[in-house]
Amino acid sequence: GMLHSSIAQWAQVDGAKDVAHDLVLGAQVSGPKGSSRTGEVARLFSNVFLVTWSEWEPVRLQHVGYPSMSADRSQPAVEQLRFSPILYRQFPGYMRYSLIIGLLLVTLAASGQLNMTLLGSLNYQALHNSDLSDVWGYVDELGNEYALVGVNDGGVSVVSLADPANPAEVFFFPGNGSIWRDLKVWNDHAYVTTEGGGGLAIVDLTPLPQSTSLTAQNFQGNGWDAAHNIYIDENGIAYIFGANRGEGGVIFLDLTQDPFSPVELGAFDTWYAHDGMARGDTLYVSHISDGFFSVLDVSDKSAPVLLGTQATGNDFTHNCWVSDDGDHLYTTDEVSGGYLGSYDISDLSDIEELQLIVSDPGSGTVPHNTHFINDFIVTSYYSYGTTIHDVSRPWNVIEVGHFDHSPNFSGNGYHGGWGTYPYLPSGNILSTDIEEGLFVFAPTYVRACWLEGTVTDAQSQVPILGAEVSISTTPVVTSTVLGGSYTTGYAIAGTYDVVVEAFGYETLTIQGVQLQNGQVTLLDIELMPLVPINVSGTVVTAGSLDPVPGAMVTMVGEGVELQVTADGNGQFTFGNAYEGTYSVTAGQWGWHTACFTLQLDPNTPTQTIELTPGYADDFALDLGWSVSGNAQAGIWERGIPVGTSYQGGASNPGVDVSGDCGGQAYVTGNAGGSAGNDDVDDGATVLVSPSFDATGLVMPQVSYYRWFFNAGGNSAPDDTLLIALSNGIDTVVIEQVTALDPDLASWEPRTITIGDHLPVSNEMRLHVITSDGVEGHLVEAGLDRFELLGGPVSVQEGAGPMEDLTLWPVPSNGHLEVRCDTDEDLVVEVFTSTGALTSMQRIRNGRGTIDFGTRKGVMVIRFTYSQRTLVRRVVVN
Known part of the structure; x- marks a missing residue:
């Protein structure tokens, strides 16, 4: 295929997309594992890429050949800038498919509570001196609600919610200790898996509420006695995930014949299966370490048929849940700063990634389990708590509810929330927190306030890719994708200012934008382009000032990274920089990398970057390992x-x-x-x-x-x-x-x-x-x-005396003033006592200062001019 960037206005025609293109070159993208197909990817703006293919084949971004994006402002942490593919539908006029890689961040302020009210809790540290794992719900014949809780130190806890403000355990069935325990219910029986062994625990719940004397026993599977997870569909088929048999795939059990003696019907054992859910004859499976979900036709349990697979944003697919209409699937990636993923699965031969959502961006919090209910998803996060997202517009998912029930932990890590259950008739949500216990919440489900539109160049009308759109006084920020379009929103209605920024454009603030729950506010934005500044310079060897051919030079500014390679004379030019502050780094193998801050304006002079010769690499640049x-x-x-x-x-x-x-x-x-x-x-x-x-x-x-x-x-x-x-x-x-x-x-x-x-x-x-x-x-x-x-300095101390050289103060306090009675330049080389060259500089007209930085102890200094050399040892305090 050919590689293009958008140069014409984006158009939406009858659900199809049409766009004009112009050739752009860039880094490499390759096909799936085992494929030989490769292509080109263009770095269009800060975090948007485009690839087009002449025929369909799934593609995977392998390496973009650029340094990581700067995170020196209110951006996500660097690991959240690991872009993942979003596949859009075919361009009919071009018969191509395009890959857009972008990042959308939608979050709420870290207030700890929004649209969720705490009704009650149960402390399992006091009750069983134990942490918790997952949770499920049960309703008896009289409508009484219960929580079924996995207890890590060994067992299943049945909790009455007759008084949600005071949950009370009514039954406990002990089992092997394990931090993994999952629970589901079928026909008044609870089925519980654990990786601790001992088999599938089965608890008969039918005596409730008249009696809390419940019958429970363990079922030993055919060649397995431990598993990670379980799901039970509406037909009484249990799906056992991650059992200690074979690859740890999915085992199908019939519960309808005898609730205490399940009958195995078949298995799918191609890959390890971590979690999943089923509806009708379709099974959705999360293959965590393989990084994708699969969709299976299980109408014949003895011969399941693979219908499709899709990699998720962080390649660590922990769980998934399908929408009621079966057209969309929502996933969690159990990694630091991991994504909630939204996917269009209406065509399993062409699964589309619609959006990747990060909650509490920059914190590194880890999502765990998500569940779909009435066009919302309710999700447990380890350190962030329980969230509610509006997914009624699955391409513009907005967080509308949150409760942080993990007060002692924040950010990355695997403490805090584990599971959540939103399906009780009362509407209450159950959540388990590993350390804090069981929580009962009353949610208020509200539709989001959506904000959508396009950002274009005010002069050329060309769509702007990578423009940042933020809603003032909120932490909401997103970036435009192909065609300059953006989707974002907030949970709370009101009047807000919208701030739009893009590299190479004036920042624009639109005041008084009205956002209302359940409504889409359309806001198209035009930005005025800035005048570009050419930045040129030369990379030379310190001391000799000889050019360093092929040196790599990067400039990293707010939301942009620029990179050039110096020519054979060490000269370089950046032709697309704009006024602002940049971190400049220059290096080449055989020289020490140099870095400094550059305040760029139209009067910035030509730059001369001096590199100290010597083999060293701090890996700020890719020097060829x-x-x-x-x-x-x-x-x-x-x-x-x-x-x-x-x-x-x-x-x-x-x-x-x-x-x-x-x-x-x-x-x-x-x-x-x-x-x-x-x-x-x-x-x-x-x-x-x-x-x-x-x-x-x-x-x-x-x-x-x-x-x-x-x-x-x-x-x-x-x-x-x-x-x-x-x-x-x-x-x-x-x-x-x-x-x-x-x-x-x-x-x-x-x-x-x-x-x-x-x-x-x-x-x-x-x-x-x-x-x-x-x-x-x-x-x-x-x-x-x-x-x-380099070893000890080979020049003997005192060789070639320079009586006209003066140094002070001695011992040095970190700086050393140099005076020499000459109009020539002095070449000054500073070594450690073991002979390691630490710096090289040129002192003009015999006057200057040596800065030892943070180095202490004995330093050896070699001065050279007019073919004369002097070595002096100086103590640096």
């Missing part, structure tokens, strides 16, 4: 680390090593979520540096920071992080880290003398290898701040 291996997950990638945790401690790093340019490091997988999500799995992943020349240095050393974490599994962790050096002939391990290392799960500095391990050459490379062995454990690794150190 290669990745290989056969691992199926947790592959090395460069980015701002997204932290994960295990048993209260860090597993994947959450930050890079401080004190360098940018926040990037190399880590093994960076999708966030649980410790087991995107860690190294089923093989090895290998990171290799570009080659570096260590010859000509006295006692050359490599310095780096490394991270390693190894835990979990069903046996003692036995995985390894290997760091090796090669010289073009031999490869030798210089460090080996195991689960027994005392410095796990932290950034640990190491300095290794190359000559202690193998001969020095001009083709040296650093190799970093880790893997997950046959037994299967949690494995995470990281690398940051690589540097080749």
Whole structure:
């Protein structure tokens, strides 16, 4: 197919979409796993991309070739800028399909409570000294309501809601301890799965309310006695998900013959199944670690037929629920900052992702379970509580209710809300909080106030992609997608100002916009373009001022990243920058990366960026490290680390090593979520540096920071992080880290003398290898701040005296004034006491200042001018 960007006004004609295009080039997108089809993707504006294909094939964004988006304003955290595909319908006039990748953030202020009233609660720490898992509801023959609660320390709790303000446990059936316990009801019997083993627990609820002496027993499955989840359809068919048999797919049980003796009818065992639900003869399954949901025809339970699959936004599909009309499906991705996903499944051969929703953006809160009711979805979040979203416009989903019942936790992590149940006849919502217990809420279901429209260029009328639309005094913010269209809204009616911003345009505030519940406010917006500023400069070597050909230069401003490559003379030009503040980074392999802040205006002069020669990489830029291996997950990638945790401690790093340019490091997988999500799995992943020349240095050393974490599994962790050096002939391990290392799960500095391990050459490379062995454990690794150190300075102190050189104060307080009786420039090189070059600068006309930054101790300074050299040692306090 061809790659295009929109250059004409978007049109909506009879439900079809028609648009004109112009050629744009960019980074790469590839087809699904195993496909050889590749294409091009254009970075049109801040977070919008477009790909067109000449024929239909599902496509997956693999790598855009750009640094991560800045998060230095009221934007989502970086992990929330991991865009996922939204597939729109065919353009009839072009017979193409287009992929739009965008991010819509719709949320409410973190007030803790909106349209949900707490009626009552039950503290299970006091009742059973236990945390909780899932919850379901039951209604007896007299209309009395009950909560069925999974108790982690082992059991099923039946709770009377006769007085919702005072829930009371009336029955408890003990079982094996497990943090996973799921419950459903059929024909006055509760069926409960657990990963703790012991079988399927079955509780006869028919004696209620006259008697609380209930019969309960465990059913042993055919080759399984533990499972993650259960769903029971309207026909009395139970679907067992994630059992300890085979791949852990779905097992079909008939409950209608004997409620205590289910009969197995068949299974679907192609993939592990984490959760799901069914209606009629259609089953919807969430394949969590495989990252997608599937839809199956199960009319013949002995031979289910796969109808379609769809990847979800974060590739970690935890649960899903279908709308009453069967046309839409809603999903949760159980990762930090994970999405609620809205999908059009009316055509299972062409499933469309309509919207990805983040609640409490920037906090990293994790969604868990969602349920559809009357064009709303009710969702449990770990640290954020229970939410209600209006999905009556499934392409514009708005949060309209919320209650935070986890006061001691916030943000990322797996504490707080677990399950929710919105189907009681009273309308009350049940929610379980892992630590806080059972909650009973009275919801007020209100329709959203929707705001929709387009944003265009006021002069050319061209749609603007990536324009940010926000509603003042609220945290609501969204971005325009293809055609300049946007969809957003709020829960509370009122008069608001709408602020619209786009890179290259004047910010516009529209005052007095009326928003009303249950109504769509249409607001089309035109923005005036700014005059672009050309930014040019040269990247040179510090000291010699020789050009650095091919240097990479980036400018990161508010909502935009610009990147160019310097030509053979080290010269570069940005032709599409605008007035504002930018973070500028420049680098090339063989030089130290430099970074600074640039306040850009029409009078900004030509820039000269000096790079200190030497091999070093803080990974602020992609300087050419290669990745290989056969691992199926947790592959090395460069980015701002997204932290994960295990048993209260860090597993994947959450930050890079401080004190360098940018926040990037190399880590093994960076999708966030649980410790087991995107860690190294089923093989090895290998990171290799570009080659570096260590010859000509006295006692050359490599310095780096490394991270390693190894835990979990069903046996003692036995995985390894290997760091090796090669010289073009031999490869030798210089460090080996195991689960027994005392410095796990932290950034640990190491300095290794190359000559202690193998001969020095001009083709040296650093190799970093880790893997997950046959037994299967949690494995995470990281690398940051690589540097080749030069050994002791070879010039003898005092060589070539300069009696006219004056330095003060000595000892230094962090700065050193330099005076030399000459009109020539001095080249000043600063080394550590071990010979590592820390900086190089040119002092004009013999007068200047040396800034030692945060370095302390003995520093060695080499001054050179007119073929004269002097070395002085200075103590820095």
